[in-house]
Amino acid sequence: MEAIYTGVATANGRAERAVSADGQLDLKLAFPPALGGDGAGTNPEQLFAAGYAACYSSTLGVVGRERNLDTGEVSVTAEISIGNDDDAAGLAISAVLRIELPEHLQNTEGRRLVKLAHAACPYSKATRGNIPVDLVVVE
Structure with a gap:
């Protein structure tokens, strides 16, 4: 790279x-x-949450523009949790992204954009296969 x-x-x-x-x-x-x-x-979890939320929401806008879709006002809340690692000693983290889409994207197309953004977001790429990340579209 x-x-x-x-x-x-x-x-x-x-x-x-x-x-x-x-x-x-x-x-x-x-x-x-x-x-x-x-x-x-x-703390590191808050800093990671802020970075992930900003990066993912920006990527969602890029993915929308590439498809000639106006994503409008998108809000992403990242929740980064730390807890005991079930598979090894020490601690591990997990993430939940709560995505609030504008009304005109609260449909199948909007959910498709959410998945496409997850595939393209640099933070999502970095975490893929390393930590659990749940995508939740807030209705």
Whole structure:
């Protein structure tokens, strides 16, 4: 793959800071209360959820335009869960994407776009075969 853009960020653990090389991102990190922390900062699961939701919703628009379909106002909520790995020691993650389509796409064509976007989204490609990802079209 020839890179078009490379985002660079540095973190020193779940309870420190995450800072991008260009300074646009500078966040306090903290363990969420569910993992024994105080929740006084963001966490990797929230950051992954934000990135996945943004990438998937953008890809849905691209896929729609390629098919001359106006996707209108699309909203994607990503839920990234962390829990005990059923197959190995340690922890694992899973994802649920909740996709809200505009009324004119709440049909078979809209559901087809959701699947096509999942096939094309870079985050979906990166997670395919690695973590479970459920697509839920919100009605």
